[in-house]
Amino acid sequence: MARRNKSIMTLPNRMKFGIFLAPFHWLGDNPTLALERDLETIQWLDYLGFDEAWIGEHHSAGWETISSPEVFMGVAAERTKHIKLGTGVASLPYHHPLMLTNRMVLLDHLTRGRVMLGVGPGALVSDAYALGIEPSLQRPRMDEAIGIIKRLLTEKDPITYESEWFTLREAMIHLKPYTQPHFPMAVAAAQSPSGMVAAGKHGLGVLSVSVVRGGSIASNLGDFWKIAEDTAEEYSQTVDRNEWRIVLHVHLADTKKEAIEQAREKSAAYQYDYFHQTMGTPFDYDGPKDKIIDYMVDNGAWCVGTPDDLIAKIKELVEQSGGFGGFMIQATEWGTREQVMHSYELIARYVMPHFQGSLDNLVTSQKWSEDNRDNLQALKTVSLSKATESYKNRT
Secondary structure: OOOOOOOOOOOOOOOEEEEEEOOOOOOOOOHHHHHHHHHHHHHHHHHHOOOEEEEOOOOOOOOOOOOOHHHHHHHHHHHOOOOEEEEEEEEHHHOOHHHHHHHHHHHHHHOOOOEEEEEEOOOOHHHHHHOOOOHHHHHHHHHHHHHHHHHHHHOOOOEEEEOOOOEEEEEOOOOOOOOOOOOOEEEEEOOOOHHHHHHHHHOOEEEEOOOOOOOOOOOOHHHHHHHHHHHHHHOOOOOOHHHEEEEEEEEEOOOHHHHHHHHHHHHHHHHHHHHHHHOOOOOOOOOOHHHHHHHHHHOOOEEEEOHHHHHHHHHHHHHHHOOOOEEEEEOOOOOOHHHHHHHHHHHHHHHHHHHOOOOHHHHHHHHHHHHOHHHHHHHHHHHHHHHHHHHHOOO
């Protein structure tokens, strides 16, 4: 049996930063231009040094307009240099496992190893309904597909497998992955335990697509992770906190007042018009719409403020969870185009360095110089005096 690592991590040596791009676009906005903004956002993040961008898959409900993350990732890869691109997530019950695996292997080669496979059961019931899939079958089909995908990526012999919803006959992937042994894989996990169970059973990373809050089995982040650890132990697998990514809604500005006012109107529309009105998600708030942002910030569901506010929030999440390896921003358009881009720049300049070790030696070096400034100045004075004296005595 695999032995579970019970040690509590505080911070990784270098935390990964990225976005989770569903995307969310306002009804009435030109959808072609909206998709172009998504691509421009990823180009900006690539320039700023973000590590990852996870791209969603949706087929209904009007807001989330990327139906094939793989196609989008192929275009984004051509416009960027460094950032890794993941499906966030590929809805496994909608795809034949061999076809999806082959597409990801192709992208792995075309990007020289910059792709990641994020998987899930499918978030929108309306998608499953349109495809004729019974919602209660989505999670067990996801689990079944993960097992087959891992076999396709790791086994040398052809696979024959008969499922109620797909068939493999002496099947194997056409190309071996560019990344060895294969590209990273992660499973979405929100308030249901099924994602964490799947991560533990198959030894995958985790995308916690919302900060888990009260009223569910995962009301405590540390307990939520324990589901993955316990399941991994049961199935002789291992899970790694460094491959656990937590997603949070974030909008930053130079002051907290500015950030809240910039995001006040559109964040309310996002929460109420999409999640409550369109999706039917219960919302335990009955105040005015223009105060939704205050409610969500006050109860810790969103971080809207300054870089210092986000630094404090990440530290709080690390303490609550016991540690994780990646922090992802839920991509939204709560401000103007310029305000949204500035928010990402503030994260890159003033938040990421605190969790990636890039300030440590600079701080140490500055402190040493400050502590020794008098001695250093004395040495400088002696050196200048000798140089002056030497010049005087040159003849």
